[in-house]
Amino acid sequence: MERRSRLTPEREAEIYECVERLVREHGYENVTMQQIAAEAHTSTATLYRHWNGKPRLVVEAVRNRKPHPLEAVDTGSLRGDLVAGVGPMEHAAPGDHELMAGIHNAARSDADLAAAVREVMAAPIERAVETVIDRAIARGEIPPDPPGRRFVHELLLAPIAVRPMMTGKHPDSEYLTAYIDAVILPALGVRRDH
Amino acid sequence: MERRSRLTPEREAEIYECVERLVREHGYENVTMQQIAAEAHTSTATLYRHWNGKPRLVVEAVRNRKPHPLEAVDTGSLRGDLVAGVGPMEHAAPGDHELMAGIHNAARSDADLAAAVREVMAAPIERAVETVIDRAIARGEIPPDPPGRRFVHELLLAPIAVRPMMTGKHPDSEYLTAYIDAVILPALGVRRDH
Structure with a gap:
């Protein structure tokens, strides 16, 4: 999992928590990667590098919890x-x-x-x-x-x-x-x- | 079924066909009663009198087919x-x-x-x-x-x-x-x- 090595488990959990909260509030379709990056104090580049895109990020976030x-x-x-x-x-x-x-x-x-x-x-x-x-x-x-x-x-x-x-x-x-x-x-x- | 007596079965079937086509094309949420009335050459008043509202009209239309x-x-x-x-x-x-x-x-x-x-x-x-x-x-x-x-x-x-x-x-x-x-x-x- 080299590509994820720069995120600690704690940081990952924080991001997942943001993602889940945003999806609950706004619905999957309405949440953007920009919004997630802003709320989680990270960049869209980091999100894409680690999760490839919104589908995988959201599903991992929900499953992680x-x-x-x-x-x-x-x-x-x-x-x-x-x-x-x-x-x-x-x-x-x-x-x-x-x-x-x-x-x-x-x-x-x-x-x-x-x-x-x-x-x-x-x-x-x-x-x-x-x-x-x-x-x-x-x-x-x-x-x-x-x-x-x-x-x-x-x-x-x-x-x-x-x-x-x-x-x-x-x-x-x-x-x-x-x-x-x-x-x-x-x-x-x-x-x-x- | 007195309240429906003014629609023939043929007319009802025509309306149902319009409704179903519109819902398929645009999705339930996006279809309006105005749109249905226009496509089916009737009035929203008639639609409401016979079906009470969009939920019932759409469900009856889909089931009827x-x-x-x-x-x-x-x-x-x-x-x-x-x-x-x-x-x-x-x-x-x-x-x-x-x-x-x-x-x-x-x-x-x-x-x-x-x-x-x-x-x-x-x-x-x-x-x-x-x-x-x-x-x-x-x-x-x-x-x-x-x-x-x-x-x-x-x-x-x-x-x-x-x-x-x-x-x-x-x-x-x-x-x-x-x-x-x-x-x-x-x-x-x-x-x-x-």
């Missing part, structure tokens, strides 16, 4: 990992869902932003999901090749992405736990009568 | 109904997904639009899903109170809402059929070895 809980989890059971991994969705600040929805919306017409979202946000969660499933297979909790494996990543995102659209409400922990038991575990080959 | 395929389906089996009901997602015009994504995005900051989406679009699909499940229960295909029942509506929308966000691709029919077999049917209590 809050890695997906599934990445840090290892409870010893598949159900435990899933519950610990999605439970915190309920406790997201109200603005967090808005922030992500705004970024996803901007990504529909911005291919660089869409690529940054996939690479910086979606890919690590995808790897975390794979790790959780591999551990469950190794423990013998589920069959070696569960039919729903390829869908688990998007199933985990569905409650936050789809439900608010249809009901105006974000899912609570009762809902998320029931969803894991009734949808995700059966898709991974866990029988209901187990 | 294309009711959800699940509403018309009755193949005689649960799997058949689901495949017939989601298969056509694959054949949506590229702009259709964009149109809906734009409306959902606008609905995040427009409570009247969000209510119209729920009432005019989501509720009929929800009822269609209930009907499909009730028929499967009546035929004895699934248990009377399948644990995943409450999640089926959002599971059906997840592939179009979540997958493009993560992969940049819309689901094809192989994907959708595998998803029905691996996720939705097990959530409704259909055993894999059946």
Whole structure:
């Protein structure tokens, strides 16, 4: 990471904080690199050198604040990992869902932003999901090749992405736990009568 | 429907067509009732009298063109109904997904639009899903109170809402059929070895 060597982690965190605040206040589309540079007391040249452009800078900033809980989890059971991994969705600040929805919306017409979202946000969660499933297979909790494996990543995102659209409400922990038991575990080959 | 009695179905269809074209071209937020009235050769007073406002007019226009395929389906089996009901997602015009994504995005900051989406679009699909499940229960295909029942509506929308966000691709029919077999049917209590 030579190209980033001139920024300390503290400085990087300060810049990320500015970026996130500006995007929350003004929306992704309306924030400029000039604005970010001014607020963070740096230059656009420095921002471009380190992050290549607005898409990557914003996505790294948002991800930096809050890695997906599934990445840090290892409870010893598949159900435990899933519950610990999605439970915190309920406790997201109200603005967090808005922030992500705004970024996803901007990504529909911005291919660089869409690529940054996939690479910086979606890919690590995808790897975390794979790790959780591999551990469950190794423990013998589920069959070696569960039919729903390829869908688990998007199933985990569905409650936050789809439900608010249809009901105006974000899912609570009762809902998320029931969803894991009734949808995700059966898709991974866990029988209901187990 | 006395208040609508002065518009013939043909006239209504013409107005809906104008509305949809304008929203596709300019985006929900940018289209005005004045613009719609001018294009459709009518008055804003008429539009407000019949549709109450832009949210309801736009949502009725989009829905009118294309009711959800699940509403018309009755193949005689649960799997058949689901495949017939989601298969056509694959054949949506590229702009259709964009149109809906734009409306959902606008609905995040427009409570009247969000209510119209729920009432005019989501509720009929929800009822269609209930009907499909009730028929499967009546035929004895699934248990009377399948644990995943409450999640089926959002599971059906997840592939179009979540997958493009993560992969940049819309689901094809192989994907959708595998998803029905691996996720939705097990959530409704259909055993894999059946």
